[in-house]
Amino acid sequence: MATPTRTHRTDPPGSPPTDPPARARTSRLHRWDRAASPYLFVAPFFLVFAAFGLFPLLYTGWLSLHRVSLYNVDQADWVGLQNYWDLLFGPPSHFFWNALRNTITLGVLSTVPQLLAALGLAHLLNYQLPARGFFRTALLAPYATSVAAATLVFALIFSPEGGMANWLLGLVGAGPVQWEAGPWSSQFAVSVIVIWRWTGYNALIYLAAMQAIPRELYEAAAIDGASRWQQFRHVTIPELRPTILFTVVVSSIGATQLFGEPYLFGGQSGHQGGADHQYETLGILMYDTGFHHSMLGRASAIAWTMFGLLLLVGLANTLIARRLRSAN
């Protein structure tokens, strides 16, 4: 119950004297403005997030508990955790475990060489080189190329019909390889595409972090007689540790979601990751289940399982980070 006098009393001291009722209105508006406008300013983000992030997430979760066909989303039969059970132990479990295994091997095959190469490249570019600006820009070129374009070019390189990879093998006297058909050769080929696209991106992140390392540390190390390799090991790497951790987290999330490269690499059978599912990742399995076999419920269960896996990856990374920090 606000009376004019009470409003008058709560006015901040030093406000310009005006007509009491009008002042009361302005100040109430002002207070409302202060309290509400921050929320109003952030509201668009949260609405967008709710519409395109939270709602699909919850809806997918709801779908994963149903048997529902892509053709008729309105008609969903409640099956409880059946989809998850099927995925882990039922008829499709073979393909789920296969996809999980492939996701891990592809993740290791692409992430480890990628980050090592990025670190090396960044270290080289950190020195005074002629045309350094050019090289730094060139690093980003693969990242700027679309996945589709890059993958199609690599599919040609690894093609059994007149592909460059087999031609090079022929030069050194090795027989042609059916790149796409073999489980390891196909995963190697897919990893090459991923490595090619992301190495430069990670190298730039490392380079930025390296430039923040104080020069004096290197000078001191040099005075103590440390070689460049020793400087790299004992100055650069420890200083870069948080950055390395960051790229490891981002790359492992990327690897868990790997989809475009293997999908496009496979051409006609890309939707199932090769004729024998030899490079099918979880992302591809989800797409194949939902859009080729129209089992939306099971595809949603895969989506949520992937979400759970990503949380685990994140958790593992945090634990490792904490251990590293305390070891320091």
Added chain:
Amino acid sequence: MSAHRRSRRTAALVSAAALTALLATGCSSAGTGSDDPNAKITLSVGDFGTFGYKEAGLFDEYSKAHPNITITENTTTQEGDYWTALQTRLSGGGLDDIQALELSRIALASSEQLAGAFTDLSKAQGVDKDAYLPWKWQQATTAQGKTIGLGTDVGPMAICYRQDLFQAAGLPTEPAAVSALWAGDWAKYVEAGRQYQAKAPKGTFFMDTASGLYNGVVSSNAEQYYRKGKVAYQDSAGVQQGWKLAAEAVQAGVTQGLKEFDTPWQTAFSNSTFATTVCPSWQQANIEKFSGPGNAGKWNIAQAPAAGNWGGSFLAVPASGKHVAQAQALAAWLTAPEQQAKVFQKVGNIPANQKAYTLPGVTDFTNPYIGPKAPTGQIFSTAAKAITPAETGPHHGTLHGAFSNGVLLMEQNHKSADEAWAATLKQITSTIQ
């Protein structure tokens, strides 16, 4: 707080509020359909691969006769991608006024689950039921007698072969003699492959892919993946025969092991590394496109061991369209005999309309690129009339895809016939509920 800053702040607040309101109300659809027959409208046609309407100038012709109608075509190259997008739109909206459907999808589209999304074309304006091949008409008709698609083309098969490679391997080169090599039996086709391979030019194979052979055999069989309304694949005559012959061909080393429609397959045409390919009428366009001008005059065409149908499409009119009546009239016109004959002469799709077979220009058609002296029109229309229709069902496409993939497991991934068979069954049991 200065007046200037205050007004900027107000503007920001107002725009934030407006954005919020806009998002909250969502996208409301504007525009209403009109029943006025002369109102200016645009009809969109969604299709895949080469339907040949634009190539034959049919859209322009129709717009000239109906000045109020503009036609746009949304084409996807790969049927698989097209179907994926179509499925999503069936539940989410955004369909074209006319949607093309491929043979392997038609049973699913006319099943109880999906038929409601399409309109009944059997009584639509301008549709002449008797013109279409009866079995083609039947394939798009539901149990309740609702016809959801009008046949555009059928896929009677022939065998396209490389005359120069046949000569080099000591095989006959004239179409009649070549047809006689394997007349009546797919097994003889594989046998001819053994003969070819024995004296083959270095680095060449008799056929492009064993899955093409599998497709050919199954497509010419009366029993494929369904028996009396139920899925039947393990003991189906077509699957058994197709699988056995494909396995034999792989074993005998007469196939190059390419994946059909993939880039290496396309490249192999211009590299001249295989001598024959199973050739449904619509394949002629691919052969010419991928072999290129350098190989002109080298291809020829012979009869397939058995008549059969591989592929062919339908035009359906979604019920959600804004101009259903106009779209139905357009679909009827596009699939009428005269128009189908024009498409055939332009891109080689054999009409699904039997009245088109008697039109001059179809029976006496020859392909200037593939065996200009071969009676191409005759071969295909004879094959079209000899087709024994097979029973299909909603899972036809899935099953056919799984078995074709199984053949690939033998020839590309070097699995034994038993291993590949087991893997195929595993794939099927996990994807068909």
